[in-house]
Amino acid sequence: MKQFNWKEFAINNIVPIIFIVLCIACLPIAGYSGKYLVSQIITRIMRNSFLVLSLLIPIMAGMGLNFGMTLGAMAGQIGIIFITTWNVVGIPGLLLAAIIATPIAVLLGWFCGKMLNMARGREMITSYMISFFMNGVYQLVVLYAMGPVIPIHSDKVILPRGYGVRNTIDLINVRQSVDSFIQINIAGISIPVLTIILIALLCLVIVWFRKTKLGQDMRAVGQDLEVAREAGIKVERTRILAIVISTVFAAYGMILYLSNMGTLNTYNSHSQIGMFSIAALLVGGASVSKASIKNVFLGIVLFHLMFILTPQAGKNLMGQAQIGEYFRVFVSYGVITLALVLYEIRTRREKAESAKQLAQLQREGAKA
Amino acid sequence: MQNVSKEYNGNPVLKDVNFKLGQGEVLGLVGENGAGKSTLMNILFGMDVIQQTGGYGGKVLIDGKEAKFASPLDALKAGIGMVHQEFSLLPGFTAAENILLNREPENKSVLSLVFGPRANTIDRKTLQKQAIEAITKLGVSLDPDMLVSEMPVGHKQFTEISREISKSAIRLLVLDEPTAVLSEKEAEMLLKAIKNLSAQGVSVIFITHRLQEILDVCDKVIVMRDGRIINELEAEKTSIQEMARLMVGREVGTGRIENRESRPLSDKVVLSVENLWVDMPGETVRNVNLEVHQGEFLGIGGLAGQGKIGIPNGIMGLYPAGGTVKLNGQPIPLNNPRTCLSSSLAFVSEDRRGVGLLLDESLEWNVAFPAMQIQDKFLKKYLGGAIKWRDQKAIEEVTQKYIDQLQIKCTSSKQKAKELSGGNQQKICLAKSFALEPKLLFVSEPTRGIDIGAKALVLKALREYNREYGVTIVMISSELEELRQCCDRIAIVTDGAISGILPATTPSEDFGILMVGKTKKEAK
Secondary structure, three states: OOOOOHHHHHOOOOOHHHHHHHHHHHHHHHHOHHHHHHHHHHHHHHHHHHHHHHHHHHHHOOOOOOHHHHHHHHHHHHHHHHHHHHHOOHHHHHHHHHHHHHHHHHHHHHHHHHHHHHHOEEEEEHHHHHHHHHHHHHHHHHHEOOOOOEEEOOOOEOOOOOOOEOOEEOOOOOOOOOOOOEEEEEEEEEEEHHHHHHHHHHHHHHHHHEEHHHHHHHHHHHHHHHHHHHHHOOOHHHHHHHHHHHHHHHHHHHHHHHHOOOOOOOOHHHHHHHHHHHHHHHHOOOOOOOOOOOHHHHHHHHHHHHHHHHHHHHHHOOOHHHHHHHHHHHHHHHHHHHHHHHHHHHHHHHHHHHHHHHHHHHHHHHHH | EEEEEEEEEEEEEEEEEOOOOOOOOOOEEEEEOOHHHHHHHHHHOOOHHHOOOOOOOOOOEEEEEOOOOOOOOHHOOOOOEEEOOOOOOOOEHHHHHHHHHOOOEOOOOHHHHOHHHHHEOHHHHHHHHHHHHHHHOOOOOOOOOEHHHHHOHHHHHHHHHHHHHHOOOOOOEEOOOOOOOHHHHHHHHHHHHHHHHHOOOEEEEOOOOOHHHHHHHHHHEEEEOOEEEEEEEHHHHHHHHHHHHHHHOOOOOOOOOOOOOOOOHHHHHHHHEEEEEEEEOOEEEEEEEEEEEEOOOOEEEEEOOOOOOOHHHHHHOOOHHHHHEEEOOOOOOOOOOHHHHOOOOEEEEEHHHHHHHOOOHHHHHHHHEEEEEOOOOOOOEEHHHHHEOOOHHHHHHHHHHHOOOOOOOOOOOEEHHHHOOOHHHHHHHHHHHHHOOEEEEEEOOOOOOOOOOHHHHHHHHHHHHHHHHOEEEHHHEHHHHHHHHHHHHEEEEOOOOOEEEEEEEOHHHHHHHHOOHHHHHOOO
């Protein structure tokens, strides 16, 4: 057995450690009760874990963090806009939204995967840019086409001028419908059972997925494209599938998220959610090439704990909640940057290390 | 194989190659670099390169029937497996997973009816069993659960071979220098495994530079040179000397070498290298000890992949290296190109387009840039050196000088480097290092990929530079004749270490024997 190395452990988990320290520091300043924090954290887990889980598969296929999950979020939002227009309520409404979102997400994911195959080795920046580009297309559709081209005529959804979707839509029809379907109370904290079942199911699907042939192929492709290709694995197709699956899950995740929130911020929700989901995953100790379900949940807990704490801490310290608000945005960007840089440094160090070892071994071999 | 021939862009690389291989036979294939071994195997294996460059002539017969493979997959179906020099393994997978990569046994599941066969889960138990079968067939000890990234090199090689064996109906296995990266013990195990396979009726083609191994395992040996089969020998009746002679075997004394005199060596040691190791992929240097004398022209030769190119790259700090390197008795730090250049070492890289040239810049810039950076040459100083301006006139003059001297074919000194031909680019690289006025110059493969005329000019320029300006030159080249033309002494590198240093006037057979590492083996 290798001896446990504290220093190594600290270096490898620097991001979660920073967050734990920050949260502990903010805890007394914010002065929230334990019960409030626990119920808040549970809400956030329910809200975000589906989205963050959707990021795991592209990482497995060696494509890095899928900034293109924004595309899935857009598909989910379009589904939500439709069901709000048609006044379909409750869980059937959400199911219908998912049915509408699926083909859109598959199409967008396929497009994104195609692009990423052309920009091999630069997946992250490319998917980031694609999400900006598709944001433009999305806005065009939502702002101009909805109404005259796509028949949406509901005063709740459409702007008073007759076309284009309102800035915010109240999702009263589907608000909390999954969460409140079966709800139990434990010590005053309400637990949404159905949501938990859904999330557990997705976790199981991901575990199962790793054992399938496709999952194995993805791991192979993620490690070495050329070797996988030589072995006859259809590399391009596998990579596109990874992105498609991720995009579809992101769409479902977005629908769950919106139903939990109860309002749709038509022009902002999707771009925010991509950034926050990725930041949460990284806070959980994932890297560009390695992420597990454990990272997802640890990340959501830590990242959102800080989200809850910092505005209040800012208010108590400086008398301004704005400070905390501002703090959490720059922290999430900071975390992504830090994680990316650390990843590069670590790979380079490992490379140098293995080179040294190899040379050492060979020298010994030559002497022997 | 019958009358197989192959041309690349009009250059014949294989001429009338004929050989036969029986079931369960082990055939050794030896030859210098560029003798055509790899091309021959690529044809046999149906590699894409062959198709893309216009196919091949002649026939490949398997069981008396002509076989034409359009792709490696066809060759696989016909039972031909090949293990390449570079490993193609996934580091994060276990041996078993690698052995059965993309041929994993699957559990049928209901979901696959909906999502297609790729939704089947993998049957780990059967996977394990099949992997172990392949490993036992090979007859080596290999843990199927070990991650490839944690394996010693030998085990990686075994994994690779096991993968080929595990493919159904394997009948012919091609091993391209499988022992090059192995320690002696591992190599022994591999040789035993080859014997095992042949006993089970699998034919093996074994390419190697280690002639002793050929004698150990092969039934017959084919020696190739310049695209022809020079001789087919019974392994039992031949010797290392005979093979080495056939491999190198050019007519000695073609007249070109006569005009060179042997010069007395200066006693002063300019550069001394002790226990140098360099981690350069494909050219690993293990343990090099070398002394370069003042004003000499030292050649470093050896077969590809033995580490000769790694030596200058390591000393100049382009790849991670260790050991002691002293210049005029002063140790120079490794892994730091700048200090090397500052201490008047210069290096003409074998990778002239990648490392040697600024392709998008003018010839002037290419020639003057390093000198400007390192020695503050070609700069006008104002305000006591606080502002440095390029001295355009001086740069033009010096570039023109070298263009004339080296007969560089170009429209003007303002032309871009990438527009020149390979030979002329090489000359620019030389001019660049001459402009540094080094005391010691490393030249790595200066004639690779350039035509004969340019070759002669480059070599002449180097010789003149050495003789007239007294600059010590260390030239690394794969072409022994080239080294024998220019150098005073030639060191031969085998297995990442110097296997011997001989005067250039020594007959080429002796160098050939050094190259295949005979003396080292005998010494043991």
